[in-house]
Amino acid sequence: AQKITQTQPGMFVQEKEAVTLDCTYDTSDPSYGLFWYKQPSSGEMIFLIYQGSYDQQNATEGRYSLNFQKARKSANLVISASQLGDSAMYFCATEDGGTSYGKLTFGQGTILTVHP
Amino acid sequence: NAGVTQTPKFRILKIGQSMTLQCTQDMNHNYMYWYRQDPGMGLKLIYYSVGAGITDKGEVPNGYNVSRSTTEDFPLRLELAAPSQTSVYFCASSYGQFSGNTIYFGEGSWLTVV
Numbered sequence: 001a002q003k004i005t006q007t008q009p010g011m012f013v014q015e016k017e018a019v020t021l022d023c024t025y026d027t028s029d030p031s032y033g034l035f036w037y038k039q040p041s042s043g044e045m046i047f048l049i050y051q052g053s054y055d056q057q058n059a060t061e062g063r064y065s066l067n068f069q070k071a072r073k074s075a076n077l078v079i080s081a082s083q084l085g086d087s088a089m090y091f092c093a094t095e096d097g098g099t100s101y102g103k104l105t106f107g108q109g110t111i112l113t114v115h116p
Numbered sequence: 117n118a119g120v121t122q123t124p125k126f127r128i129l130k131i132g133q134s135m136t137l138q139c140t141q142d143m144n145h146n147y148m149y150w151y152r153q154d155p156g157m158g159l160k161l162i163y164y165s166v167g168a169g170i171t172d173k174g175e176v177p178n179g180y181n182v183s184r185s186t187t188e189d190f191p192l193r194l195e196l197a198a199p200s201q202t203s204v205y206f207c208a209s210s211y212g213q214f215s216g217n218t219i220y221f222g223e224g225s226w227l228t229v230v
Contacts, residue, residue, distance in 0.1 A: 004158070035219075043204060043223070043226075044221070044223050045206060045221040045224075047221075091159070093158070095219075102149055102164070102208065102209075102210035103161055103164060104151075104219070105161075106158030106159045106160070107158050109157070109158055
């Protein structure tokens with residue numbers, strides 16, 4: 001079974017600064033996907049960024065980048081130039097390859113608070 | 117664009133009652149899923165479906181049932197509601213290939229069992 005570990009229950013960052021949210025995963029499948037989702041206080045799940053296990057380059061989406069270290073099974077999310085609207089819960093998730101399409105395993109999340 | 121639509125958004129149930137959470141998607145996705153999210157936790161998979169007529173259990177299926185008679189709809193049935201089923205429920209859908217960023221979530225259904 002997949003296991004996702006987010007070791008930071010809460011993180012604080014000053015507005016306009018960068019912040020890194022940690023995620024490690026445990027999978028024996030050679031093919032998998034890594035996701036980050038944002039969940040604001042309103043509750044919806046907002047997709048942020050995706051990295052495939054065979055992608056050579058780290059994924060980037062605007063202010064979000066995924067620091068993918070395959071050998072360490074690490075997929076940290078980097079948010080540059082934090083904004084007040086970034087305050088939310090952030091979840092790391094994995095999707096195994098094979099027949100597990102869309103079956104995501106989530107970490108417990110990290111609450112990010114951005115201070116003005 | 118409707119995407120994934122869940123109803124109801126909020127519901128209070130008494131212990132022992134039953135109800136159905138509705139989920140429909142208009143993207144012609146083959147794969148659909150139900151997740152639950154307990155307070156302060158990540159989502160856990162309840163059931164999923166890879167196409168009409170095909171369903172399978174996820175990590176936490178006990179106390180729930182599903183059916184998939186059409187591509188669009190994937191209702192989740194709670195039988196004999198228990199306080200442990202108080203949670204937020206998310207329906208999701210995807211194309212059914214290695215999904216990348218093509219997993220779409222509904223807005224969630226908040227269920228309280230008292």
